Amino acid sequence: MPGKAAPYKxxxxxxxxxxxxAIMHEIRLIPAITLIVGLPDEQPEDVVETIELVExxxxxxxxxxxxxxxxxxxxxxxxxxWLDKINLYPEHIDLLKTVARHSIHWAKDIVNKFYFKxxxxxxxxxxxxxxxxxxxxxxxxxEEDVEHFKEVLRQARAKSRREVLVFPx
Numbered sequence: 001m002p003g004k005a006a007p008y009k010x011x012x013x014x015x016x017x018x019x020x021x022a023i024m025h026e027i028r029l030i031p032a033i034t035l036i037v038g039l040p041d042e043q044p045e046d047v048v049e050t051i052e053l054v055e056x057x058x059x060x061x062x063x064x065x066x067x068x069x070x071x072x073x074x075x076x077x078x079x080x081x082w083l084d085k086i087n088l089y090p091e092h093i094d095l096l097k098t099v100a101r102h103s104i105h106w107a108k109d110i111v112n113k114f115y116f117k118x119x120x121x122x123x124x125x126x127x128x129x130x131x132x133x134x135x136x137x138x139x140x141x142x143e144e145d146v147e148h149f150k151e152v153l154r155q156a157r158a159k160s161r162r163e164v165l166v167f168p169x
Contacts, residue, residue: 024060025061028114032063035050037069038068038088048091058102063110064102088153090150093153111125
């Protein structure tokens with residue numbers, strides 16, 4: 001995407017994002033970052049670069065949310081909807097895991113340092129921290145199942161040279 005990093009060069013984009021995150025972390029500003037994934041012509045290498053960027057953002061307080069690209073043509077023209085056909089690579093699953101781990105890590109910090117201060121919030125703080133811990137443990141269990149799905153996805157891609165993977169109903 002040539003215009004994405006304007007006025008900077010594309011090869012500077014990751015450094016600019018990391019530098020901005022560092023500045024916001026320093027002044028205690030919490031960015032909510034949305035990653036658009038599944039863009040047309042997105043390749044596994046692009047997803048790996050995004051994973052590397054998210055890993056570089058790990059030291060900086062932020063919440064990162066993936067957003068799957070949904071072309072309007074799919075919504076209007078297909079009765080089954082866009083979710084039946086997704087250009088999904090195994091690397092996308094790795095990206096989702098990386099983003100989830102990042103956001104869970106910083107959610108704990110945000111809850112404990114920015115919200116629910118003082119003794120009157122003790123019970124709420126304990127409940128929210130319990131919930132975050134539960135989500136973290138559940139994610140670990142889900143990751144085991146996801147590894148199997150990644151292998152199925154790899155096999156499906158190997159069988160078919162189609163760009164769009166069709167999921168059975």
